[in-house]
Amino acid sequence: MAVQRKSDIQILDGNQAAALAAKLSRVQVVAAYPITPQTPLTETLSQFIEQGDLQAEYVAVESEHSAMAVCTSASLVGARTFTATSSHGLAYMHEMLHWAAGARLPVVLACVNRAIGAPWNVLNDQQDSISQRDTGWIQIYCRNNQEIMDSVIQAYRIAESVSVPVMVCYDGYILSHTEMPVDVPGQKDVDRYLPSYKPHTTLDPANPKNYNLVTLANPRVGVEGKLCHGYMELRYLLQEALQNSRETILQAGKEFNEIFGRDYANMFWEDREEDAEIMIVAMGSLAMEAIVAADMLREEGIKVGVLGLRVFRPFPKSDVVRALRKSKLIVVFDKNISYGSEGATCSEIKSALYGTYINAAIRNYIVGLGGRDIKARELVDATRKAIASLKETVLNAEYPEWICQI
């Protein structure tokens, strides 16, 4: 549907886009601890609040663990909450990430992707958020600053619809500190898209309830004789919520398009997949670099397409199968490594394809760790090398190759 609206193009870096999106989402409690490269986002939000441009409580916590604890408890009394972090901060939050998801609280977190120590490194890779993939959060990755802006706003729609927290991930420096034109949504339109938060449960002395009590493995009968869930049933419900959240994510993306004219009714971005024999898979800003690599390979007459993963959790298994159905070769670039195995997105792709008729060869390259520059030319060379390796007729390489000096 064509939408008539005046655009408001501003030149923003990724952190400014995220901060502005949180403001437009009318967050009520912000708790954050500064960490490179997230820091300017935190500062911008505190400035909005101190200047009175955003009616919210800014809690300058003493740690990321506390940042998430503030968010979970504030969410439990009914406030819309936001936090942001990177790397070590996200790792330090790990325990509380489980609690936010376990308690089914719609917290939204911006993760400015950064490498994790030891040794110290402040530059970009995705090891931090990938390390948190099993905490029960929805994870959305952005390719550019417009997507950061739009994804944070959509994140609240999704989180509050399915009662699952959402992590919006974007690459440190590559996006966080790089200015791009961003079409900034108007407040009235955002208000129309995002109604105020209506919590499923709140803590209120007028109706005392005890939240997160010790819960046994088996269901247990309550005082009114009703059989209530055991711990395992609660975990099943969280898995079910993530499994079913695909529809909500697509719907949130579709309705976003109706109001703002940018279509997010997808789980990943596809580029020239119609006739592609070779598909490059990448996540975050790397997916944009992959498009440049595909251009170069197309010039040589090689039919290459790109699958840019947007939603990593829930992982869109059936959509991936559909998108890769014509591929003879899938080249997966990962900015993370599951030590002793392979890149996380490669494992997901393989898992999705198992048992389908798709018999494509898969090659996995680990790239860009700790901010190592990734040139489109390197993606091209790696793809060519993958094509050459097909002569060996090995569909599945046991371990990934690394684009580095060893």
Added chain:
Amino acid sequence: MKVNAVNLTEQEYILPGNRTCPGCALSLAYRHILKALEGQCIVTVPASCATVMHGMYPITAVNVPCVNTPFASTGASATGLVAGLKALGKKGITVLAFAGDGGTHDIGIQSLSGAAERQYDFMYICYDNEGYMNTGNQRSGSTPLGAISGTTPVLGKQQYHKDMPAIMEAHGIPYVATCSASYPLDLYEKVKKAKTIEGTRFIHVHTPCPPGWLFPFSDTIKIGELAVETGFVVLYEIERGIFRLTSASESLARKGALRPVREYFLQQGRFKTITEEQIEELQNWVNARWKQCLNRATNL
């Protein structure tokens, strides 16, 4: 009118049949705390004996709204409750953080210190049973010198306990008080007073633990009284810097004599290996602190 056993509210917020051990001082203290708050509170509780007391889903023994939160996060959870209520414009609700000494002196000190430094408007009550009792009595930062525990099983603890109220006073918060479960009306009065004060308020409650300290279930009150009568525990409050002795400690100060601290140790199995040198050391420590309190008290 001062509260007494007759005019104390009959309303109960802790229901019968909870999971605390027989003779548990924590449940006695908590009962009076919630009475003083008249149920107009939201409680946050980290991993602790209080978690056990709150019950197992879907049944709870505590009739006030509560969130259970991970061990290290109590101060931050309280901050979040306050921030959320403020953002929503909800008033008249006291946010209470209720944690043990492990959750306060040790794993929770960072988030508590952060919250107090930010001067968030909540009450933090530490019930101090001087060890990690929920996991079966291991040493904490509050376990006294000479006490046997699961992780000081042979020699007893070789270090002094941490003076948590002093640490909290150093944060410049408006109200710090010490209490004992053996003096529930003193505790009740202090919670009542703290309720009217804005900012971070810290109350430390001595809660003897029969299975951990190895004394008979029937002796909880007696052990708590002995701690105060020997000066091992001193009951005081510091309201905006003004120090007052209260309750039994105030009476002892006026009468002028503490019982020897040895009497307190002899009643508890956890001190069975305490040495004469350690008793002497602790007696000197008690005497020095008592002198400090007498000098500092503005109400004698």
